[in-house]
Amino acid sequence: MPDSPPSLDPVQLGAYFDLIEVTSLLRHAVEQQLREAGDLSYVQFQLLARLGDSPTGSHRMTDLADGVVYSRSGLTYQAGLLEKAGLVVRAPSPDDERSITVTITDAGRALLAKVLPGHIEVVRGLLFEPLSRDDVKALAGLLAPVRDHMRATPPRSAAPRRRKGGA
């Protein structure tokens, strides 16, 4: 069974490469800013931001891990750091006894509020500076379906190596 032609369009290839490079550069810049502004790593910031966004200020561990695309063990580690720093609190979920609910503290909100403007400044300066309002709209319109598609796609396992006789 012959593979499909093993190459992407030059345009696709360029888009893919640029996507990787752009996010890498953005991530490095953002990490540096967060480190300087509040001694936070990007993951930590993402976690705080996600908690701060929640109406209750809380999330389950697993949901947080899925939200920021992170391993569970890594999240345990980071949650430990954040808790030790007094930025979040962990408590067993009243509902599921095995579940842990993470809640942002006032200190966490304060730190978030402190670093957020600088963060946004970097993102705007690097990512949105060369884009018009319509450009951004177009970009958002392109990314949304991709995001949904990726979320829907079997997230982990499902190794296609499985040569099921039938399929």
Place this chain on the structure above:
Amino acid sequence: MPDSPPSLDPVQLGAYFDLIEVTSLLRHAVEQQLREAGDLSYVQFQLLARLGDSPTGSHRMTDLADGVVYSRSGLTYQAGLLEKAGLVVRAPSPDDERSITVTITDAGRALLAKVLPGHIEVVRGLLFEPLSRDDVKALAGLLAPVRDHMRATPPRSAAPRRRKGGA
């Protein structure tokens, strides 16, 4: 000195979040595929791909590091692994005695050829599946100026806190 309003448009925010999530998911999927197909990390694959793309099959260490947005010490480590695996060769540059030229070997090219189809398959299936040809063109058209802008922006230091008085 009043800051600009410290928030991004909802559209901008959505685009930013989706960008991060999409690349994170893509990266995880790609890493898993590369690991299974050829026991390569993403960085290693990027390095091999970059070398394979070069007309000479070679690059200086620094250029490689800049190309894949990586730290120099990290590159030294990875180059060591790749060399130990026989996928690349390191040699002092004939020109600059202090510079090291990394060259991909036949084994490196072979491995690259072996994992590339699967890699492309994953990228196409996750990133380009929900996008039309015109969508991809639009995406490429949006990312290119951002990439150039980021490249032009002071790559490392130069904390933008510097209120450039004159220029």
Place this chain on the structure above:
DNA sequence: GTCTACTGCTTCGAATTCGAAGGGCATGGC
């Protein structure tokens, strides 16, 4: 009621990452 399968989080060890510090070559001023 009990057993089995599944979910949620944590611990553990190994691998990777980065920044700071160090050693060697190159370039321009004198």
Place this chain on the structure above:
DNA sequence: GCCATGCCCTTCGAATTCGAAGCAGTAGAC
């Protein structure tokens, strides 16, 4: 020619990451 400055790569230590294994709690079958 000689020195100061800067670039290029490497070593070093500390921090972060992940997957596999382990420990609970939950849900459904019987």
